[in-house]
Amino acid sequence: xxxxxxxxxxxxxxxxxxxxxxxxxxxxxxxxxxxxxxxxxxxxxxxxxxxxxxxxxxxxxxxxxxxxxxxxxxxxxxxxxxxxxxxxxxxxxxxxxxxxxxxxxxxxxxxxxxxxxxxxxxxxxxxxxxxxxxxxxxxxxxxxxxxxx
Numbered sequence: 001x002x003x004x005x006x007x008x009x010x011x012x013x014x015x016x017x018x019x020x021x022x023x024x025x026x027x028x029x030x031x032x033x034x035x036x037x038x039x040x041x042x043x044x045x046x047x048x049x050x051x052x053x054x055x056x057x058x059x060x061x062x063x064x065x066x067x068x069x070x071x072x073x074x075x076x077x078x079x080x081x082x083x084x085x086x087x088x089x090x091x092x093x094x095x096x097x098x099x100x101x102x103x104x105x106x107x108x109x110x111x112x113x114x115x116x117x118x119x120x121x122x123x124x125x126x127x128x129x130x131x132x133x134x135x136x137x138x139x140x141x142x143x144x145x146x147x148x149x
Contacts, residue, residue: 002046002051002052002055003042004042004043004045004046005046005055005056005058005059007042007046008042008043008046008059008063009059009062009063009066011042012063012066012067013066015028015031016028016066016067016069016070017066017069017070019070019073019074020073020074020077021074021077022074022135022136025070025074025132025135026136028070029128029132032108033121033124033125033128036108036111036112036115036116036124037112037115037116037121037124039116043112044112044116046059047108047109047112047113060105063105064098064101064102064105065101067100067101067104067105068097068098068100068101069097071095071097071100071101071135072097074135075095075097095134100131100134103131104128104131104132106127106131107124107127107128107130107131107132108124108127108128110127111123111124111125111126111127111128112124114127
């Protein structure tokens with residue numbers, strides 16, 4: 001496997017295995033956004049459209065599985081239950097971790113592409129906001145996110 005693919009998977013495996021609550025998911029999100037906004041980071045290199053397609057497909061499949069495992073842990077712990085907005089909150093039974101993981105990867109890929117072209121993290125932030133909405137941490141309700149402004 002190409003070095004940047006392996007590096008991304010190693011970092012994601014370590015980071016996502018530690019996601020046990022909304023705040024840790026928010027920390028993962030901030031770190032990934034920072035990586036994707038750094039022009040020569042392994043994340044940017046791994047998601048670019050050049051290179052070995054089967055290897056990229058393997059990377060995305062393995063990354064999706066790591067994300068889905070983290071989401072499953074959050075769902076089991078009740079992390080989608082938000083007492084501040086219980087009437088509008090999605091129930092755990094309505095969330096499919098595998099589909100949500102695909103949505104998160106699509107947000108990472110498409111949002112990072114738009115953000116890199118615009119040299120502005122807002123498209124990536126917006127895409128991730130939508131993908132991660134059922135798991136949003138209380139601090140993510142504010143318009144400013146540390147490290148992204």
